[in-house]
Amino acid sequence: MWNDRKILFVAVAVLLTIGYAIESQTLYHQYFTPYISTDDYNDIQQIVNILTQDHLSQPILVFYGEHATLYSPIIRSYVGKSVGQTYAYYGKLQFLMYMVDPAPVNPAIGLYSISAPHAEQFFEELSRAIGTDRCNVFSHPIVVDAPRFYNRILSEQFIQQFRVSNTLYIIPPHSIDCNSLSTWTLASSSDFASISGPWWTTNFTWAKFPYSLDTNFEAGKNFSATYKTFLDGNKNYTLSVHMMDYNPANYSPLGIWLDGTLLLTHVYDTKGPIVLNVTIPSVGGGLHQISIGNADPTAPFILSVDYLNVTPQP
Amino acid sequence: MKFGRGPGVFPLLYVGSSLLILVLILWSQTQSYANGLLLGWDSSTYAYLARLVIRNGPLAMISTWNYPHLSVLILAGAGLLIGNLDLAERILPVLYGGALVIATFRLVRLTAGSVHVAGISSIVTVVSLNFLRILADLNRNLLALALIVLYVPFFVKWKTGINPTRAVVSLAWLSLVAYTQVESYVLFSLTIIILVTRSMELRSFLTWTLLLAGPFLLELPLFANFVLDYAHTASLTPKTATTLDGFAAFAFLGGFLIPAVAVGVAISLKQYVKRGDLFFGFWGVWSSVALASVLLPLSGILAFPPERALYLVPVGALSALAVETISVSLLGVVARYRSG
Numbered sequence: 001m002w003n004d005r006k007i008l009f010v011a012v013a014v015l016l017t018i019g020y021a022i023e024s025q026t027l028y029h030q031y032f033t034p035y036i037s038t039d040d041y042n043d044i045q046q047i048v049n050i051l052t053q054d055h056l057s058q059p060i061l062v063f064y065g066e067h068a069t070l071y072s073p074i075i076r077s078y079v080g081k082s083v084g085q086t087y088a089y090y091g092k093l094q095f096l097m098y099m100v101d102p103a104p105v106n107p108a109i110g111l112y113s114i115s116a117p118h119a120e121q122f123f124e125e126l127s128r129a130i131g132t133d134r135c136n137v138f139s140h141p142i143v144v145d146a147p148r149f150y151n152r153i154l155s156e157q158f159i160q161q162f163r164v165s166n167t168l169y170i171i172p173p174h175s176i177d178c179n180s181l182s183t184w185t186l187a188s189s190s191d192f193a194s195i196s197g198p199w200w201t202t203n204f205t206w207a208k209f210p211y212s213l214d215t216n217f218e219a220g221k222n223f224s225a226t227y228k229t230f231l232d233g234n235k236n237y238t239l240s241v242h243m244m245d246y247n248p249a250n251y252s253p254l255g256i257w258l259d260g261t262l263l264l265t266h267v268y269d270t271k272g273p274i275v276l277n278v279t280i281p282s283v284g285g286g287l288h289q290i291s292i293g294n295a296d297p298t299a300p301f302i303l304s305v306d307y308l309n310v311t312p313q314p
Numbered sequence: 315m316k317f318g319r320g321p322g323v324f325p326l327l328y329v330g331s332s333l334l335i336l337v338l339i340l341w342s343q344t345q346s347y348a349n350g351l352l353l354g355w356d357s358s359t360y361a362y363l364a365r366l367v368i369r370n371g372p373l374a375m376i377s378t379w380n381y382p383h384l385s386v387l388i389l390a391g392a393g394l395l396i397g398n399l400d401l402a403e404r405i406l407p408v409l410y411g412g413a414l415v416i417a418t419f420r421l422v423r424l425t426a427g428s429v430h431v432a433g434i435s436s437i438v439t440v441v442s443l444n445f446l447r448i449l450a451d452l453n454r455n456l457l458a459l460a461l462i463v464l465y466v467p468f469f470v471k472w473k474t475g476i477n478p479t480r481a482v483v484s485l486a487w488l489s490l491v492a493y494t495q496v497e498s499y500v501l502f503s504l505t506i507i508i509l510v511t512r513s514m515e516l517r518s519f520l521t522w523t524l525l526l527a528g529p530f531l532l533e534l535p536l537f538a539n540f541v542l543d544y545a546h547t548a549s550l551t552p553k554t555a556t557t558l559d560g561f562a563a564f565a566f567l568g569g570f571l572i573p574a575v576a577v578g579v580a581i582s583l584k585q586y587v588k589r590g591d592l593f594f595g596f597w598g599v600w601s602s603v604a605l606a607s608v609l610l611p612l613s614g615i616l617a618f619p620p621e622r623a624l625y626l627v628p629v630g631a632l633s634a635l636a637v638e639t640i641s642v643s644l645l646g647v648v649a650r651y652r653s654g
Contacts, residue, residue, distance in 0.1 A: 032343035
């Protein structure tokens with residue numbers, strides 16, 4: 001028999017259940033999501049297919065940029081669940097070549113607090129596999145999917161020969177001599193470690209890379225763009241800066257610093273696009289910092305830089 | 315199948331409906347995604363780790379991890395058995411979820427003595443956000459929670475009358491939980507310790523403490539390295555994960571069901587304190603330990619995001635236990651209204 005108590009019991013139970021289900025329903029999809037897109041998945045499948053066809057095992061996936069910052073752990077797992085042991089490196093390809101710890105050199109990591117631990121975990125795992133000899137990096141296939149999972153200009157010149165599709169580069173094991181890699185090109189608009197002051201990018205016809213790094217501001221401000229590069233302690237280097245040489249009237253000279261020490265002050269001379277060559281004095285081997293900015297903060301400043309090329313001297 | 319005391323069609327009806335709702339929710343949420351994609355953040359990592367187990371063998375991987383990672387071993391085994399790791403990763407969470415729903419139904423029925431209260435608990439459980447959250451991709455949490463809820467009736471029965479056979483079974487079962495997810499196991503151990511402390515029997519306290527420590531003593535050679543690795547992993551835990559989002563806390567605690575959940579906790583603790591009822595005691599203490607681990611810095615020490623402790627709060631069971639109290643209170647209101 002239904003009495004008031006039973007009716008209320010059922011009513012309360014039904015109201016609570018249905019009300020709660022309706023309330024929560026909008027949140028279900030927040031967790032019932034694969035997080036990565038179908039396009040991401042298609043790229044992953046392409047990587048898996050090529051690695052499998054070519055019998056390439058234990059690949060190193062190189063990630064860079066905002067998308068990879070968040071989703072690199074998932075992408076690595078998707079590749080790994082198909083091909084087995086898979087390593088990852090978050091950072092510029094050239095830093096992988098020297099097994100540079102990514103955390104101190106990657107500006108993108110700082111954008112999302114979740115990414116630094118991933119980058120560190122990837123690096124620790126890879127370091128254990130590589131051991132003390134950085135050349136062991138080259139005994140693994142190295143995979144770069146740009147721009148989807150490596151959303152920066154590929155300024156590393158050697159990568160072009162390893163292009164396997166529109167977006168995918170796979171360096172097979174033992175196809176690069178690790179000791180021959182000492183020339184690095186840094187795309188000014190995207191390879192910087194940090195920038196202070198106003199800046200933007202412009203697509204100039206004279207520039208080699210799609211974008212150049214630009215700034216133009218009134219007197220009384222400072223500008224500095226910093227790049228990190230690995231230098232071999234046994235070699236002397238030349239730094240070549242591809243840039244626009246503006247009209248000198250009213251503009252501050254350009255300064256170039258190495259690890260905070262002024263290397264060169266260049267006064268503009270209206271020559272148009274030029275390559276400015278600077279000799280880098282002998283410094284210890286390791287990671288070094290090249291900065292470019294205004295040498296005189298009391299004057300207005302203008303700058304358009306395409307790339308910086310670091311080449312060992314013969 | 316016997317879900318509690320007495321036969322009848324209701325248990326099958328309630329549990330069947332709950333499982334049907336579970337499948338419908340999963341289907342409605344997943345049918346829009348491409349075939350190869352797995353749900354959630356962690357699912358692909360489980361599949362990856364299972365692939366490593368298949369390639370390198372379980373012993374090599376246990377040695378690498380310094381921990382058995384039972385859910386990954388099961389996934390690898392299931393993947394080998396059916397020949398498709400992705401399919402296994404899709405099926406196993408549903409099985410674990412189903413086991414948790416059935417275990418919750420059984421335990422609430424033993425607690426409240428009512429098939430209808432148990433039925434409500436199983437249905438609210440499958441629509442609750444924290445259950446669906448762990449169903450989506452947190453396989454380890456889900457399996458550990460199912461194993462915990464399945465074990466509680468045995469703990470209640472054996473608490474004061476444990477013999478060698480029961481001790482071995484308990485140790486084996488507790489090891490399954492400990493080797494599935496250590497964080498849930500720590501919270502469950504705290505719950506058990508609190509429950510056995512009430513009787514103030516030193517022998518019982520020492521026996522259960524030893525049993526709870528047993529899984530770690532069994533894997534002692536690995537345990538030291540595991541603790542060191544764990545401390546290191548904790549240092550790498552993203553800072554964002556150690557702060558609790560207020561909206562997430564509200565949603566995972568039951569949203570507008572929070573008053574019912576609170577009533578459920580209060581009823582459970584009252585029944586435990588006044589009558590020493592261990593079934594009620596489990597719900598009350600387990601929920602309190604989970605909530606305390608969020609409020610106190612315990613989740614930081616355990617290196618898991620505080621939300622994960624909220625996933626353990628049994629919103630379905632607590633709400634169901636509160637339904638009768640709420641309806642009786644409403645009855646009083648109705649009676650007063652009728653009497654003018």
